[in-house]
Amino acid sequence: MNARAERRAWIFGTTAPALVFLLVIAYLPIAYAVMLSFFKKTAFNPAMTWVGLANYRYILEEPELWNAFWRSVVFTLGAVGLQLVWGLLSALLLNRAFRGLNFVRSLFVLPYLLPSIVVALVFQWLLSQEYGVVNQVLMQTGVVTRPINFFGGLATAMWSVIGMAGWQYGSFATLLILARLQAINPKLYEAAAVSGAGTLRAFWDVTLPNLRTTLIVIALLRGIWMFNKFDSIWLVTHGGPLKATETLPLYAYRLAFEEFDFGLAAAACTVMFVVLLAGAVVYFKLFDPTREIEVGR
């Protein structure tokens, strides 16, 4: 074998497995969903009938898709906003040298890496109407007179889900922000102090500009993920009560597995994909993370 052929064989042999897996298991299903969205296909009938844009016409004219879309927006803005506020606040508080910082760091990684099922079960238990310890404390301190039905109440379900997502993912934002805070040159603060800036002024002029990129990355990536979050929401509310927490992925799930219409579900999936694509384009335009690879380290 000559050197050129050998080189080719190496390139092919090393990259092909990853490429094939990515194409078959990630890209093919999405392509299939897009294709399926132009067909009538139900769970009981293996036949597929071309219906053109009928599925889109149906779901785009129904208020349900739009309701789900706006719930996704509310959930995303709420959860991401909470994560940023919580992350920023707790990172600022933690940004000092103290014994046990390493332990605290580990503690803050935990919620992020915990299976969603664990977080969902623990929050259902903490916030249970009958036996929840949160209601117990609220009652004992006289904040409320009747226990709150956090995940089951029309007015509270969405906020409770947002709070849970904030807890699970917010503490990880803390760590990212903290790492960035500790990389800020202390001379900048000295300079600010010399020119007479108070704590607030220094925060505004030094801290925030330095955190800008980190905050934008968190907001964008988290936004993309929260918009399409299924497991956390499904596990605690199943989209209820009365669809109050039925976001887009839960809507797509319902179309596929409760109404057994795969064509409609595929159309809903395609709508999700378009939103994802828009987010990804913004992210890649702003950051081009692939540059890192070419420049190397």
Place this chain on the structure above:
Amino acid sequence: MSRLRAYGPFALLLVVLVLVAFPFYWMVLTSFTPREALFRPPYRFVRLDLSLGNYRELLFATEFVRYFANSLIAAVGAIVLNVIAATLAGYGLTRFAFPGKKTFAFGTLFSYMFPPMLMAIPLYILFSALKMRNTYTGLILAHMAISLPLNIWLMWQYFQIVPPSLEEAAWVSGASRLRALGQVCLPSARPGILSVAIFSFALSWNDFTFAFLLQTDRKMFTLPVGLATFVEQTGVHWGMVMAAAVLVSVPTFLLVFFLQRYLLSGLRTAG
């Protein structure tokens, strides 16, 4: 006022720490609380009448062990395939120049953003046709869809800090490329490979969506899917549910407290 300035941040810090830590504390405490006590609120925040009854019931009166085994099989399969595919790709992408690399980078990162539900619905239909639902192979493949993009990215970055000069030295002394890869390059890439294994494990272990859609046969349930059924019955046995939550979290605790240095490189990538 000056006292507020001095102690205010510490008081706030304490509140933050309690908010993060309390759910864990309550989960563990509940799991050791006898069943009778859990039906009689109000609860005490500290208690000493602890028991292992919930754990005993979980292990001997439910399918927990079976779910555990299923989860473990899926995770091990995902680890093996991820390590092979990601390591090879990382090596190839850093050691050779060829057209299409940038597209590959974009394609990898983009697929990292794909939400499980978007892939799970079409996979359900495809796997139904292929008779791959309720199989380990199907679930392992599905789990690769969530972990492989991140892992390719990790190894791509990792092989850049393994200097090619090490391998070149081996070639000079007569080793073939394959031998140099196996004996020089892979050992120096070991921390990266370990990170890949950890992430493959965690993402597979944590997955609910794929397993929920694809594994509909009770015998094939993974832990997250099995545990979700525990709270769907009436009269939820919270002590036992929390015992299950504790046991499912044990691997996560071990990873975070013992292998954190391997986690951090990946978490930075994960954003």
